[in-house]
Amino acid sequence: MDSAxxxxxxxxxxxxxxxxxxxxVRRLREVDGCFTLVLESQDGRPYVFRPGQFNMLYVFGVGExxxxxxxxxxxxxxxxxxxxxxxxxxxxxxxxxxxDSIGVRGPFGHPWPIEEAYGQDVLFVTGTIGLAPxxxxxxxxxxxxxxxxxxxxxxxxxxxxxxxxxxxxxxxxGRFDMQVHVTVHSAPAGYRGRVGSVxxxxxIARFDPxxxxxxxxxxxxxxxxxxxxxYERGVTAxxxxxxxxxxxxxxxxxxxxCQMGGSFMCKDGPVYRYDTIEHVFxxxxx
Amino acid sequence: MERTAPTTGRxxxxxxxxxxxxxxxxxxxxxxxxxxxxxxxxxxxxxIVLDPVESxxxxxxxLIDEQDGGRYRLVPGDAQTAFSHTVGPQSWKRHLxxxxxxxxxxxxxxxxxxxxxxxxxxxxxxxxxxxxxxxxAMAVQDRVFGVAPHEGRSAxxxxxxxxxxxxxxxxxxxxAVNCGRAGGTCFCDSMGAxxxxxxxxxxxxxxxxxCGTPAFxxxxxxxxxxxxxxxxxxxxxxxxxxAAADAxxxxxxxxMGRAMVPDAGPLLARNLEHPRWxxxxxxxxxxxxxxxxxxxxxxxxxxxxxxxxGDHVERWRRWDSCFTVDFSYIHGGxxxxxxxxxxxxxxxxxxxxxxxxxxxxxxxxCGRCITWCPVGIDITEEARAIHDSEGRG
Ligand SMILES: Cc1cc2nc3c(=O)[nH]c(=O)nc-3n(C[C@H](O)[C@H](O)[C@H](O)COP(=O)(O)OP(=O)(O)OC[C@H]3O[C@@H](n4cnc5c(N)ncnc54)[C@H](O)[C@@H]3O)c2cc1C
Ligand code: SF4
Ligand code: SF4
Ligand code: FES
Numbered sequence: 102m103d104s105a106x107x108x109x110x111x112x113x114x115x116x117x118x119x120x121x122x123x124x125x126v127r128r129l130r131e132v133d134g135c136f137t138l139v140l141e142s143q144d145g146r147p148y149v150f151r152p153g154q155f156n157m158l159y160v161f162g163v164g165e166x167x168x169x170x171x172x173x174x175x176x177x178x179x180x181x182x183x184x185x186x187x188x189x190x191x192x193x194x195x196x197x198x199x200x201d202s203i204g205v206r207g208p209f210g211h212p213w214p215i216e217e218a219y220g221q222d223v224l225f226v227t228g229t230i231g232l233a234p235x236x237x238x239x240x241x242x243x244x245x246x247x248x249x250x251x252x253x254x255x256x257x258x259x260x261x262x263x264x265x266x267x268x269x270x271x272x273x274x275g276r277f278d279m280q281v282h283v284t285v286h287s288a289p290a291g292y293r294g295r296v297g298s299v300x301x302x303x304x305i306a307r308f309d310p311x312x313x314x315x316x317x318x319x320x321x322x323x324x325x326x327x328x329x330x331x332y333e334r335g336v337t338a339x340x341x342x343x344x345x346x347x348x349x350x351x352x353x354x355x356x357x358x359c360q361m362g363g364s365f366m367c368k369d370g371p372v373y374r375y376d377t378i379e380h381v382f383x384x385x386x387x
Numbered sequence: 388m389e390r391t392a393p394t395t396g397r398x399x400x401x402x403x404x405x406x407x408x409x410x411x412x413x414x415x416x417x418x419x420x421x422x423x424x425x426x427x428x429x430x431x432x433x434x435i436v437l438d439p440v441e442s443x444x445x446x447x448x449x450l451i452d453e454q455d456g457g458r459y460r461l462v463p464g465d466a467q468t469a470f471s472h473t474v475g476p477q478s479w480k481r482h483l484x485x486x487x488x489x490x491x492x493x494x495x496x497x498x499x500x501x502x503x504x505x506x507x508x509x510x511x512x513x514x515x516x517x518x519x520x521x522x523x524a525m526a527v528q529d530r531v532f533g534v535a536p537h538e539g540r541s542a543x544x545x546x547x548x549x550x551x552x553x554x555x556x557x558x559x560x561x562x563a564v565n566c567g568r569a570g571g572t573c574f575c576d577s578m579g580a581x582x583x584x585x586x587x588x589x590x591x592x593x594x595x596x597x598c599g600t601p602a603f604x605x606x607x608x609x610x611x612x613x614x615x616x617x618x619x620x621x622x623x624x625x626x627x628x629x630a631a632a633d634a635x636x637x638x639x640x641x642x643m644g645r646a647m648v649p650d651a652g653p654l655l656a657r658n659l660e661h662p663r664w665x666x667x668x669x670x671x672x673x674x675x676x677x678x679x680x681x682x683x684x685x686x687x688x689x690x691x692x693x694x695x696x697g698d699h700v701e702r703w704r705r706w707d708s709c710f711t712v713d714f715s716y717i718h719g720g721x722x723x724x725x726x727x728x729x730x731x732x733x734x735x736x737x738x739x740x741x742x743x744x745x746x747x748x749x750x751x752x753c754g755r756c757i758t759w760c761p762v763g764i765d766i767t768e769e770a771r772a773i774h775d776s777e778g779r780g
Contacts, residue, residue, distance in 0.1 A: 116550045120491075200498050
């Protein structure tokens with residue numbers, strides 16, 4: 102700080118607010134209104150993430166939104182995101198094609214804990230596009246299959262046409278070491294699958310409630326009934342993990358938008374152990 | 388940033404001296420000579436704001452601010468004092484974390500794009516007249532922007548640092564001023580943040596009033612501060628000068644305009660559904676003034692601008708406020724629709740959830756939010772109302 106010592110500093114560029122350009126190498130159509138992008142780093146630096154983490158994806162000239170990583174954390178081949186078109190940025194993203202670039206900042210957020218469930222049965226409860234943020238965790242649990250007891254997936258969608266990753270669900274269903282239960286909310290006459298709520302799947306799934314870790318990835322309103330169904334089976338709040346969503350402008354704890362009481366969802370979440378945030382569900386507009 | 392306490396005894400550098408008006412002028416000149424842009428409290432548009440100062444003449448001599456809920460007025464005071472006013476509408480955060488900043492610029496390049504960060508040189512600011520509450524606020528923002536460690540919820544996790552804030556903060560020279568007079572909306576004493584600066588400065592001044600001519604006890608808080616002090620015309624400070632300075636600060640402490648109830652954090656945390664929230668929300672205009680003037684509020688949003696060709700983009704960051712409805716927007720609607728929930732977010736954040744996040748209060752008791760609230764909502768009074776209702780319950 103002394104006269105002669107004043108350094109000719111400029112503001113550092115390795116800033117977490119600055120995106121890295123990634124190239125879209127593949128674009129997959131998913132169920133109606135959803136698409137998957139497979140991205141490849143353009144700067145040669147590798148991209149490493151843990152299941153449950155998210156990126157801030159930037160569409161040139163349009164804006165930036167939080168999107169979970171949906172691929173396999175052991176597959177260095179590409180960064181996978183599944184997105185639902187809902188508004189300005191996600192619609193612009195839907196128009197991008199292989200060869201186009203997208204900005205990536207991340208990974209951010211607290212991942213799903215995995216080691217905590219070693220030795221236990223594992224239950225995934227999700228619906229519609231909620232399967233996308235959960236997929237890296239399911240893949241990783243299967244990668245480390247020997248550490249777990251039963252592995253159960255309960256998935257629900259609105260109709261028979263919006264079952265996300267249907268091919269992958271079939272493949273998982275074919276495994277002898279995994280139970281996959283799928284239900285739809287409503288189905289045309291003659292549909293041979295299960296019709297009803299995800300909570301009903303939790304009721305029939307086979308797992309040991311005393312020895313189970315449950316991962317719930319649903320919208321905020323759908324999380325409660327799912328947790329209720331788990332309680333009824335005897336799974337306690339300290340073994341249930343859920344995710345939440347808030348507006349995010351930075352992903353690193355600076356912008357304040359994602360606050361929920363004493364936590365920043367971008368760094369303390371989006372994954373939470375249910376007993377640590379249960380109160381949020383009882384206070385309106387927190 | 389390192390602010391070491393000067394070693395007593397053997398140090399050749401003076402750790403304290405008495406400066407007169409000429410000495411104060413020499414301090415400003417020395418800082419300017421060392422390449423600092425000196426920012427200090429000066430009069431503009433009927434308020435004392437934090438603007439560049441070139442000499443001691445630019446300071447707000449003989450001005451006292453009368454402050455109350457929704458009210459600010461400058462009146463003449465002792466013409467021999469430069470700092471008998473307290474804090475004005477601005478805080479130092481505007482120099483450490485500017486209201487609008489370019490984060491980066493982008494250029495379309497075929498089907499891709501490139502990103503560049505502005506190579507802005509870091510301004511070297513000398514902040515002259517930083518009050519204890521505002522030093523405490525800097526320490527709070529140091530935690531928020533990853534410059535200082537904290538014991539909050541995310542302690543121990545990977546820490547992100549805002550490089551712009553970190554660079555500006557490290558480059559700043561800080562001249563604190565211990566308050567000899569408290570303002571009508573001040574309550575730093577009850578927040579443990581003032582009126583005397585506890586550290587985190589290079590030099591601290593305490594005005595010694597009643598000497599007939601301007602006199603300041605100048606104390607070094609860092610080696611850099613001590614080195615600068617050694618270059619200034621002044622005379623050594625004696626025990627009686629320190630006693631006079633202490634008495635002056637005690638005078639401010641004894642005349643705090645307001646006080647916060649004890650344990651406001653847990654109090655609010657257990658009263659999230661209190662009827663008082665609806666009552667204050669009925670008065671609150673959601674104008675966001677309180678968050679703009681608050682020295683610790685850090686929230687921002689981003690803006691993307693594109694030129695006509697669509698090939699050049701800029702990403703800007705600007706101050707934002709939790710009082711806007713958009714702040715909590717997610718697809719399907721804002722989380723905090725009601726004024727009640729937004730006022731509750733602000734006040735519980737300042738006094739309660741900040742502890743969980745950063746292991747400290749988010750309020751330093753500077754009183755700005757009370758003074759600059761158009762309808763005079765008073766954070767101490769709101770906390771007290773909830774506190775008193777518990778007593779009755
Ligand atoms: C941690 C996290 C992970 C997410 N993962 C996925 C994912 O894997 N796939 C997916 O399709 N969606 C995901 N979302 C939701 C996604 O961020 C929103 O759908 C998206 O921001 C909508 O932006 P928009 O501009 O298209 O919509 P608009 O309605 O036009 O939104 C305008 C702005 O509001 C904010 N916003 C709106 N909705 C949300 C929201 N739900 N969450 C946060 N900010 C919002 C954004 O800043 C957005 O730019 C995730 C959200 C979070 C917080
Ligand atoms: S909440 Fe009010 S009194 Fe507290 S630091 Fe902010 S502006 Fe000052
Ligand atoms: S009070 Fe509001 S604007 Fe201020 S830091 Fe908290 S959330 Fe941000
Ligand atoms: S997204 Fe900015 S603080 Fe969490």
